[in-house]
Amino acid sequence: MKRLAILSILIATVGGFSSCSRDITVTGNIQGQPSIYPDYCDVTVPENIAPLNFSYTGEEDCALQVDGRTIFPQRGREFIFRRSQWRRWMTGDAVSMKILVRKDGKWMSYDPFEIKVSHERIDPYISYRLIPPGYQGWQVMGIYQRNLETYRQSPVIENRMTGGDCVNCHTYNQRDPGTMVFHARADFRGTFVIKDDAIEKLNTKTDSTISALVYPYWHPEGRYITFSTNATKQSFFNHGPDRIEVFDSASDVVVYDVEKHSLTWSPLTKSTEMFETFPSFSPDGKWLYFCSSKAVDNMPYNYDQAHYGIYRIAFNAADGTFGDSLECIYDAAAEDKSASFPRISPDGRWLAFTRHRCGNFSIWHQDADIWMIDLESGESRPAEAMNSDEVDSYHDWSGDSRWMVFSSRRDDGLYTRLYISHIDENGHESKPFMLPQKNPKDYYKDLMFSYNIPEFMTGKVGMSMHRISTCMRKDPGTQVTVSR
């Protein structure tokens, strides 16, 4: 009995590694690349990424040839790679793969494709929220962290710990998992700041601001966090790919002083003549970037009249003061477009943003694409290799400015998935690859959640979910003040 069990394990192990020395004779070619899911044909990956397992999506029996070695699939058409084998492949500059299929008893070969290997390593973790792509109701959601070198995902905070609150808008300072901010709504609402192994709850609605604090971004020195405050509503389209329009009828940008627990702003970031939102700091901390549109009244009738451009204002971290003028970085209105989420690469060279028809909530705009601005030349262009016919939106830079993670609805038009693209020193992006999973076909087909706000991290959040949720449930919170 024991020998039988050992034999079973051995068989399973050999099968699990999905490799086989059996030779097959290829008798013909099929022009073109095979259809595989996820589409990893000719993508560029970092050497430290988890194996890019995939499935052949055709109906025939199939096999895979890599370096002259034949690999047979598991469970029909899934190619699951052994980690050690994958690591060996990642030491080279590219892995050439060829899908073989059996048609009428004969093995035919598709054109080969490559997985190119970059030795510019990627940050080992990303963080994101998983949430149904819904509108108003929610039940289960959480903020998670994922090790990119494996498939392991673990929660930072799940709302089951706090009676089903909405947790949102997480962000980390310079990818530091020890310096984080996020919001919660419903019973235990508030803004939560994790820093220096401490967590504090903030009550952020003031008489001087439109709303509680919304979209956050850390100042690189860690003393400030910029937020927007927004009067946001939503309205449903009667048809079309954009199911919903989420719009602001007012918004401002403010800066929160972590030490003083106070808010400040410039009249140029908090104007009744303009909507200001989606703030972020430059990597050197000297500039506050944000999106701004001329204020539009009578929403939602005039929702398509809101065109947000990208602006910046000088910021002095020594005393928390602002410059006295705005500089327009990207005049989207001149192109009858809108820009969202300005994010500057850590090396300061590139500004990535989402460009779409109008408004500011790009995730519900099918035309949304990621664009790049060369901050040396001022030239802007679409990141064509990254974009698709569906929504391509929220994006984040890796610490070395060579990788970008972004969300896209290209998989099925609704459920947002994560993709990673290599960006070379000239700002050219590579074809992105879908976030790898152990069994990506089953995983993504079954997953009824969207990935939301992906951010790179240098490691794993150290604070336990229990400690975070205890603060959420028990801390009465510190009232944020206004200091101007």
Place this chain on the structure above:
Amino acid sequence: MRKTFTIISTAAVLISSCSGPDRAFMAEDWDRVIAEYADDGENVYYDRIARLNLALAQKGELAEKAFSYTQAGSAGLLPEWSPDGENGALLSDIYFAMGYVSLSQRMAFETDVLAPEGHNPAMLARLVQTNLIFGAYKVAEKYIIELEKDPATRAWAQSQRRFLSNDAAIENDPLLSSMRRCIPEENFTSGELGLTDALRAIIKTNPKHRQAIEYLGTLYLLDMDFEAFRAFLDEFYGTEALPELPRAFSEAACMLSEMEHGYWKTVGVSQETYRNFRDFVKRLGTGLSMDRFEDTYFYYVMRANSQ
């Protein structure tokens, strides 16, 4: 009265866990829903009235028989959504009946997300249908896959696969093609138009969709918005959408004649209906029994004004 066809069809297999009135409703047994409707005379249960009205609408009888039952204003036609998810499925059904596909889809999504058991099979089925109607085939397939996991819903889910990326199959399906024809060419948001203007757009797009015109006219009547109802008749009476007036609309037209002499004749109201209205008027304030008028729209107005 033209015959209408049932347009919900989220499969009888989804009803196995329901009982009593719920079971009849899920089975789309509209006669039974109507027969089992119980008015306790005191408490107003908007969801219950809305189910009755939906059943009447599905039989093409909303504007004929709505006032045969105690009504409670437009909230009994379209109740307010309670975000705890309790009436989201009903709202999805009502919007679907109206031909307002996007809001039906929205309520189906909200209800499924809030389902205590993880999913609401009927609402997943609605998500399949609405995404097929919009041509969002990949998303529709995602919900089909989910429904295929459950033996109770597998057969229905598999039956929907024939529509994936197959516009011709959808065109040949009475339900899906009719609903697809309800989608106005012009795109607008729910906030821009509001429900009544959205229904007007649906009626103009698909005048054969009887439920939309019955819901719109009845909505005006329940709110006693005579000005809007008069404009509604001006716009639609005599068109393909409203070639003749059903009973409640006729009775309301009689009331409009109080302000505009002889109006009832211009919209095809029968002599008998108008005579009945005049009898009703004569009895007002006399202390004579009004019982025989209880199922009329003018009785509804009288009662509403006296409360």
